[in-house]
Amino acid sequence: MKYISSKKKPLPSKVLVSAFSLATGALVSSPSFADDENRVILDTIVLNADANQEPSYYIKSSKNSKITTPLLDAPRSIHIISKQEIDERGSSALQDVLRTTPGITLGSGEGGTPMGDRPFIRGYEASTDILIDGVRDYARGSHDIFNLEAVEISKGPGSVYSGRGSTGGTINLITKKPKDKNESEITTEYQNSGTGQAKYRFTTDNNVLLTENIAFRLNAMLDQGDVARRDQVEVDRWGVSPSITFGLNTPTRLTAGYSYLDFSDTPDMGVPFSNAKNPNRKKPIESMPFNTNFGRPDIDFRNYNSEIFHLNLEHDFNENLKVKFAAKDLKTTQDYFFTRLSFGCAASSGNACATEGAGLSYERNDRSSYRTSHVNNGQLDLQAKFNTGLIKHNVITGIDYSKERIGTKDMTVTGAGKEVVDFYNPTNSRHPNFNIQYGPEKKAGEITNTGLYVFDTISLNNKLDVNLGLRFDDFESTNFKDTVSESMFNYQAGIVYKLAPFGRIYTNYATSSNPSGDNLGQAGGADGVASGNRLGDNIGPEKTRSIEIGTKWEFFNEQLAFNAALFETKKTNARSTDAEGIVAIDGKNRVRGGEMSVSGKINPSWDISAGYTYLDSKLLDGGFVKQADQYIENPDNGNQLKFIAKHSANIWTTYAMNSKLRLGAGATYVGKRFVDDSNDYYLPQHIRYDAFASYQLLPEFGLQFNINNISNERIYDASHVGVFSTVAPGRSFALKGTYRF
Template identity: 70%
Template sequence: MNYIKSRKKRTRIAVASLISFSTPLTFADQDQNSHQLETISSTAEHTSYYIKESNNSKITTKLLDTPRTINIISKEEIDERGATSLQDVLRTTPGITLGAGEGGTPMGDRPFIRGYEASTDILIDGMRDYARGSHETFNLEAVEVSKGPGSVYSGRGSTGGTINLITKKPKDKTESEITSEYQTSGKGHTKYRFTTDNNIAINDNIAVRLNAMLDQGETARRDNVEVDRWGIAPSITFGLNTPTRLTLGYNYLEFNDTPDMGVPFSNTMNLWGNTPFEGGKFDTNYGRPGVDFRKYESESFNLNLEHDFNDNLSLKAVVKDLTSMQDYFFTRVSFECTNRGGSAINTDNSACSANGTDLYYNRGDRARYRESHSSVGQLDLTGKFNTGNITHNFVVGADYSKERISNKDTTVTGLPSNEKVDLYNPTYGDYSNFKITYGPKTRAGEIEVFGLYLFDNINLTEKFDVNLGLRFDDYKSTDLIDTVSDNMFNYQLGTVYKIAPNGRIYANYATSMNPSGDNLGQAGGADGVASGNRLSDNIDPEETRSIELGTKWEVLNERLALNAAIFETKKTNARTTDIDGTVSVNGKNRVRGFELSAIGQITPKWDISAGYTYLDSKILDNGYVNGAISPENGNKMKYIAKNSANLWTTYQVLDKLRLGGGISYVDDRFANDANEYILPSHVRFDAFASYQFMPEVGLQLNINNITNERIYDASHVGIFSTVAPGRSFALKGTYRF
């Protein structure tokens, strides 16, 4: 235990000093000739949830005129919900469900968009973050979720869509915000969080911004599950309000958490059905909190150069260098074939089969050390021109990325092998001799991609637009033994009919490709051949296409956006195993559904963000199993909720008082393709209140998961199921100046 605690002490003080001195940097010690800063007092006026334009440089039109579904979760909504991580944001976004890592499949954010995994389709300011890590909200302005195949926008993958994290940038006014938050479960689990956001306009053309965060304590209603995180993100912009702008940024994030794998799941005797174990207390930690740890570091350097040649032509160059490291040990909880006397019940080690009150589970060891280093560059030329009466809004560009993966072998000693524990009365042994020995860092592989793309939004008539996108990728992936190279072409064709000044009807056809090795280092054995982790098969990329029909409206003086869409995403050559045991791309699967959403203001005092998604998934052809046609044909795809819905709404009751809350619903999800195990549905209720004592000082109260619903967030093919935090009460004070 001392081994772990010594790792965490380093961050206890690291950011506290920075945040305590997070007042605006007024440069009081400068001489008399220094520029006098103008401090602007921030008011606490409520900003609409509705963001009308995407931050993606490849989308040149407003969301109203973009022929695909794009959900943007604003900073206002993120802050009101009290969401501190990307997982918090995605838990309440319809059409997205979560998966879990298990060692070979790394820990970190693992979202599924419209039924397809998107863990390597997370972008930061439009640039791919391949690290398969975890993401914080302290430096985010918004989270953009683009749904449907999107290889034309972001390159390989993007089967179900992409998630684009929009970071904070320097602005041309001086203002600061400090928050201090205390959270308690009411059952002894407490956590505190501090953030600071300082923007200094040095003059009309230069501004600096500093964001920082410290988050420490325990997860609500989960015993001995600790959170210990800090981050810092400074940036500076030269040339504000001029044709040429240069922004330099740095971002560092560190986690020293206690991982929590939740509860054991699959059991052949179905003692409590085909859902996760629910017989124990909500708070029970079935792992080994004395030794379980996760250290995650993410560090990036960013350069963004923009130049406006004139009102109709601009050039943008972006460079990002991102390094991440994961070092973790966690206890994988699963059922073991022993009874209280220790004798074997099953000899095949498949699962326990015993009476419900005479059951043991197994604590397995999972350790991993992995580094990822990505170097990414992108060049965009954006413009507007006319050919006769036809207007073109275009983007032509190129990008390059190189992603390198390294590992260290790990050897764990000082722990009992396959520790067997009473499920109804778990105990924790003496782990004082626990130790991890690391081997040298070795290269595990790399991915190199060069892409060219062209987008053109064509206003053919006053009422009819055509949206075209083309992309070519020169792709290469190697695990240092085998190498795969592919040339990939992807495209999209969208049409928009302006049925009214505030209403649109659209249609969209888009494609994506998943080449072998596109998840190199990001998938384990349990993901099978579908993961694309193997390069020795030397097969063609998977291909996916999507058809979407929809309508978008801006109503109530353009304050409220109403959207509806029906769609089908179909993977026509999914990776499967042939009758002779070789891997091919002869499989098929598809997801059909529809989505409804409303976001914005019903009245100037009443805000709403709501959505509903229906997904009907099906495995059409899953190849062969042991030489026979797969019995999984016709089954539902794993981790997909047929129905999911969300409502978040707030109302300005008094000049200083705002009240609101939300409801989130996620339907049952199968945890494996055999459809044997089910993650049960859940409904979560949240409440919100804020009081603005004065323009500079406010107080916010959040009660999350009011009913203390036991929410099974995710599973790893039914071996175990993670558990979301229980009921919590969070009080946050905000000081703006």
């Protein structure tokens, strides 16, 4: 048994990272010819630096080994958010990045549904479809950006790429790797809300070329302080990630790395939302100040840590034949206690519960969880380029294996419990006797999967490419009481027609499968039979297919990308309850929509990243629901799917006024989102404005200033089916200094 006397983990008082720079020189000589009669005319060699070596919002190729073509020639929507854009916007966590990305909305955890990053892509949840360098992070945890090079968002069903799930898409976090140069970067940031909340963040990124073929890289982060405009809501985080590569710039390369991330935060569940006694109020009540903390910050806590060991071995037999092996061991622990907020309409409220006037009270209830996850993954890829007559092939074939284990501990909480509190005077009484005792860790479930796949990009001629992919998965999930085993085939077929040297039109058809138990231990009961935990129902996997047509163009010397797409994603056999009350896969839902995006440089001084997404979601057939003593046809049929914004858009643009000064600004719009299946309650639309300025004081040192959420818009990130709504940070001012050497 374990006793908690403090909700905070001790953190190092100082993070000391040192780096050593090595200097190299190069001698360039060229012959001269004095004898004109014997002059030799050589072919002109023109060297063009790769545009991607310069900071840019437009990244031209994916780090996913299964996508072998440039993004221009990939027959699907892939949105890559670059390190430059992440840094300029002042993001520190994955949620910051996703919050300003069109087509993605956020969900909330609550008890059985763990806290952590919970994105919805094109209308479908993707919390267990977050990958780290192509390996599934099954923890439903949280992710910092200190060790990220980019965030790749692949939209539409993608089981052929990543295995089960991936109904709306996948998020692949690309981590920093050693490179062939000596450079270091240290940043120190101070953030202040203007109302008393302050936060400090320190990062360092050091790359050292030890020899011509060996490089070492070390990243570290410390982030501590208050969330802007939220009283007594704190973050306390640190992380470190060393890695080393042997054989750099040789045919055989071996990279080994380690990463540790630790969160020790005071969480905030926002505001109590729906009120059965006042059903006419459909959105969150806003009669209290933005910064009000309705929870119990003296006892609310969330401790999360992740630890990753990874190994990558690559060998190039020649430019047409390559092999790659990757192995990863990922462990996470999530331990939290937070206050669940709700309008319980306590007797003490009297008529105020209906009028929501003076005397209105709300309830504070306990929610706690202790979960562990442990993922082992291995993947072997073989890439081959060859011709069959006049037809060119670029083939990737491989096998991957993963084993995901979920653990839990029972938590016995004393010194806290249900509290009825005055909504307009939410005093926080102390809880001196609060403590938690933990039981021994228990195995809660296990998922194993073996996948076989093959992809072929077939160039029929200079104008037409065909992209084919097929994957077989041998899947098994068990909670040690019930077991589900499935054999699943998924595929995609895409056609790319090259209208011009830098213009394409494409069409794509892709599928995905969601077997029962695919998110075992990472979903609660709020979604009812739709939950992927349904091991004991003896039903097959949900299946989804998507049709997409689109066009992609590059402009301004290939520095600016424009993409547009129309799509329909349809789940043809969603989990539902039949007329006899038996769980079946007879339900149907779909999302139709379109999107446009532009990313890159309009000219060498002007960068832009902008996008718009339209999502028309609908529950086509929700099966039957129990009413009184009988099952009736689901009255929610025809409604929008919850948590999804029909309209969302963003723009972020910066301009270099001269060699030292850069200015920028942006706006993010998210439309109304329903938070329940009946479409009664919703989160209102919002627009967030941000601004940016940077000045390079010295060649080695620069300053950056950000104002986020300039208008101090009250933004609701998510809601737990209308019970409570989480609130995004308010206006903040941040000053960051960056020293590079």
